[in-house]
Amino acid sequence: MEIYSTILQNKEMIKILYGILISLICTVIVFKSHRLFNLSLHNGIRYFRNAFFFYGLAFFTRYILVHFLNDSNLPVILFEFFIISAGFFLIHSLIWKRTYPIERKYLSSLLSPITLIFYAIALTLVVLDLTWKFYLSMFASQILIFFLASIISYKNYLRRPSKPFPKFYLLAMILSLLAWILNAMAASIFSWNSGVIIDVYILNITVFLLFLFGVIKLTK
Amino acid sequence: MGKKKRERLEVIRDVLKAIQTKKNIKPTRLLYASNLSPQMFKDYINELVEKKFMQIDIDKKEKKTFSLTKKGYDFLQEYKTIENFVENFGL
Numbered sequence: 356m357e358i359y360s361t362i363l364q365n366k367e368m369i370k371i372l373y374g375i376l377i378s379l380i381c382t383v384i385v386f387k388s389h390r391l392f393n394l395s396l397h398n399g400i401r402y403f404r405n406a407f408f409f410y411g412l413a414f415f416t417r418y419i420l421v422h423f424l425n426d427s428n429l430p431v432i433l434f435e436f437f438i439i440s441a442g443f444f445l446i447h448s449l450i451w452k453r454t455y456p457i458e459r460k461y462l463s464s465l466l467s468p469i470t471l472i473f474y475a476i477a478l479t480l481v482v483l484d485l486t487w488k489f490y491l492s493m494f495a496s497q498i499l500i501f502f503l504a505s506i507i508s509y510k511n512y513l514r515r516p517s518k519p520f521p522k523f524y525l526l527a528m529i530l531s532l533l534a535w536i537l538n539a540m541a542a543s544i545f546s547w548n549s550g551v552i553i554d555v556y557i558l559n560i561t562v563f564l565l566f567l568f569g570v571i572k573l574t575k
Numbered sequence: 576m577g578k579k580k581r582e583r584l585e586v587i588r589d590v591l592k593a594i595q596t597k598k599n600i601k602p603t604r605l606l607y608a609s610n611l612s613p614q615m616f617k618d619y620i621n622e623l624v625e626k627k628f629m630q631i632d633i634d635k636k637e638k639k640t641f642s643l644t645k646k647g648y649d650f651l652q653e654y655k656t657i658e659n660f661v662e663n664f665g666l
Contacts, residue, residue, distance in 0.1 A: 402666075448664075
């Protein structure tokens with residue numbers, strides 16, 4: 356409990372450190388996977404990298420850039436847009452083979468028809484949340500995305516039980532799902548209770564560290 | 576029981592390996608070696624040339640042959656790492 360009160364006393368500092376840590380982890384993941392992507396031009400790796408690029412942007416905007424901008428709404432809007440898009444990229448990295456015939460003509464994965472649809476949906480959800488003055492669309496979309504990602508990664512785990520990382524991936528997806536459910540509860544039931552938010556931070560850091568561990572281990 | 580369908584990455588490896596084994600391989604030989612249908616073969620070759628993993632050469636008899644580019648060689652060198660990454664992350 357003492358650790359919680361220490362954290363609460365330094366809330367703003369903890370938020371910045373949290374943002375820096377996750378942005379850094381995402382940067383390392385994007386750079387570490389660059390060589391493999393460059394060699395293979397594999398679409399799964401491409402979307403996986405895009406997801407972490409957008410997660411990095413989201414956390415950088417929400418927890419670091421916010422201190423340099425006067426407009427308090429803009430970082431929140433950008434955060435929501437980046438984080439929803441990142442979720443779409445992450446799930447798309449798992450199911451890209453289904454849309455590949457449409458996308459193979461397009462060299463940039465940041466501007467292909469599928470990703471333009473992602474951006475359009477993300478933008479619509481951001482506008483809806485702005486209208487409702489609540490993050491309902493963001494929470495609902497992320498809970499749905501991580502619920503689906505948990506099912507897909509469970510199937511992947513069953514297909515390759517001998518491989519070491521699929522079980523970590525499954526664990527990461529379940530923890531992300533829990534983090535988003537907890538986050539939604541913090542916003543709707545617990546009036547952004549700091550203790551619950553700290554739990555969300557811990558879950559998120561664990562998820563990103565799991566991915567970092569996997570990427571470092573597999574790109575050696 | 577039927578043989579497991581090859582993953583995209585495995586097909587690419589097999590095509591590039593066939594070219595590496597028999598340098599300046601002719602299209603028909605590569606088609607046999609790659610074990611693909613003619614349409615699939617055409618799609619893969621177009622993509623691999625487009626992405627600069629292999630190139631089309633014209634030999635002395637004005638016949639088309641295929642050879643690996645540096646990127647193709649590098650891909651084969653790192654194939655195990657790429658495969659491992661893709662399989663572990665379920666990509």
